[in-house]
Amino acid sequence: MRKLQLSRTGFNKLKSHQKELKVIDFEDSIKSIPPGEWCIYSSPTSDEAWVGFINPNIQDKFACAQVLTSLPKGASTFEPAIFIKECLAKAYHKRLMFKGYDKGSRLFYGTSDGLTGLIIDHFENASVIQINTAGIDRYRDHIQKALSEITGVPAFLLDNAKYREKESLPSFENEPLPDLKIIENDVEYSLRSDIIQKVGFYYDHRENRIQLQQLLNRMTFKPDKGLDLFCYAGAWGLNALKAGVPWVEFVDQGNLQEEVMNALKLNGLVDRGLFHRNDVFKFLDEAISKNRKFDLILCDPPAFAKSVQQKPQALEGYSKLHRKVMRLASPLAICTFSSCTHYISHEEFQKNILDAANKEGRKIRLLYCGMQGWDHPVSSLDDKANYIKSYFYILE
Ligand SMILES: C[S@@+](CC[C@H](N)C(=O)[O-])C[C@H]1O[C@@H](n2cnc3c(N)ncnc32)[C@H](O)[C@@H]1O
Known part of the structure; x- marks a missing residue:
């Protein structure tokens, strides 16, 4: 070497x-x-x-x-293939420490799990691998084989050309993926392979969705009408339905009607929800103009900034979004506001919500603040790998 x-x-x-x-x-x-x-x-x-x-x-x-x-003291050489397999096995066993994470989780989280540029999501019937650095790309076949030996399910490579550009990595034709079978927090999903985003599923909010279920289960009454904005497969809304909310409307611009309806069916929740394929901002404007109200609003948008330079626009975007959400919230509504924008801190995000509430004349009561799930390990809130924020409020 x-x-x-x-x-x-x-x-x-x-x-x-x-x-x-x-x-x-x-x-x-x-x-x-x-x-x-x-x-x-x-x-x-x-x-x-x-x-x-x-x-x-x-x-x-x-x-x-x-x-x-x-390098271990005294060693004069090093075998990357052995090290990589050890990192994979360690990461997998760390996920097995927590109930539920065995069924599906972010199985490998880049530098936090010891290999920069390697992301793996694990599902009931497959694992999906994304490789974004040249050092890891050299071992793509080895990783695929080692991973399926460790997990017992087939592993598939799913390259993201945009992420690979920075390292001048070639784009290989992606292997055909099976439809993904997912279980998270006792909610089941089946995602068609051709519509999946990122590496398959947004496991990063698992703990926050558990907290949502807990909160709803501990309320002495249930919010009547829920709204899941930027819903993807419907994870937030389905957790709310599981906790007894009678009705949830789901909104996303993606072609996700089939996924959401299918998830309602898989979980015995048929006739408890409706999917709107629409731009969320447009949906909110229409709903506000019709004077609609919701008692539970779950808002989990995509990242609003791709670089630190875009931070001011991102904060403006959140402000616009949060104010519109608040206009739809009925008195004593529960609202959850989430962010996956790396460049925005917990403090900045919280302040953004508070400022929006002040401008809308709403008094807010903070119930919970959350971060990413335990399969996205970080060593502190200042860790570069820490990006998820989730805040739950009652809006008076
Ligand atoms: C971070 S993901 C949401 C994940 C989802 N809430 C979950 O928990 O699985 C963002 C989603 O927002 C959708 N999206 C992005 N911009 C949108 C917009 N302007 N209007 C509606 N949906 C949008 C994307 O299609 C994607 O499904």
């Missing part, structure tokens, strides 16, 4: 547990290293060494080298 000497900045980064390096962090030139090569990083001032992979094609404003693990 190639050995590279770290510069003082690189060494200091590794000593402070940073996982990403740039060109200036190496004494050696990395220009001619083939994309995705795994290397040993060391410094003449220390007997410690680390292992990672390099992609010199990455623009310098981004990290071109990843740090994955430290």
Whole structure:
């Protein structure tokens, strides 16, 4: 394995547990290293060494080298294939620690699980793998085989060309996927392979949806009419129906009518919901103009910013959305506001909701604040991998 000497900045980064390096962090030139090569990083001032992979094609404003693990003391070499299989097995067993996560979960969450650029979602009948870095892409066949040995279900590669662009990775033709069978919080779904988004399912809100069920189960009366905005397969609304809310309307611009209706059927909830294929903002304007009211509104939009520069527009988007939602909320309605925008903190998101309430003349009472599920591990709220926020309120 190639050995590279770290510069003082690189060494200091590794000593402070940073996982990403740039060109200036190496004494050696990395220009001619083939994309995705795994290397040993060391410094003449220390007997410690680390292992990672390099992609010199990455623009310098981004990290071109990843740090994955430290090299065991005394070892002079390292076998990536063995390390990768160990990381997969460890990640799988960590998911098995929690009831329900065995049936389906985000099985691998990139750097947080030890391999930058590898995302895996696990379902009843398949696992779906997304690879976004050249260092991991070198082992795509190995990962596919090792994963199905560990889980006992077939594993499929589902590349996302947009994410792979940054690493100049080729786009392979995606393998045909089966329809995905999903169980989360005792709710069942079956998703057609041709409509799935991301790696299949938004497991990131599992704990928040459990909390929604708990909240509804502990209320002395049930909200009568629910609304699930940006519903995808209907997960938030289905959790509310499971907890006894009699009726939920689902809204998404995607072709998801069949998925939502099918989920109602699978869960014995036929005739308890309606799907509207529409732009949410348009739907909200129409519903406001008809003076419609809902007692439970579940709002889980897509990310509103793709870079930190887009943050002001994202906050404006949330403000517009939250104000419209509040206009539809009946007195004492329960509203859940969620965000998956990386660049917006819990504080900023909360303030956005409070400002919207003040502008709409609504008094709000915070019931719950939540983060991503335990299959999206982070070490603190400031962790780069932390992105989910979910806040539940009563609107007076
Ligand atoms: C983060 S996902 C929602 C996940 C979903 N709430 C769940 O828990 O599984 C965002 C969804 O919003 C939909 N979407 C994005 N922009 C939209 C818009 N302007 N109007 C309606 N749906 C939209 C996408 O089709 C996608 O299904």
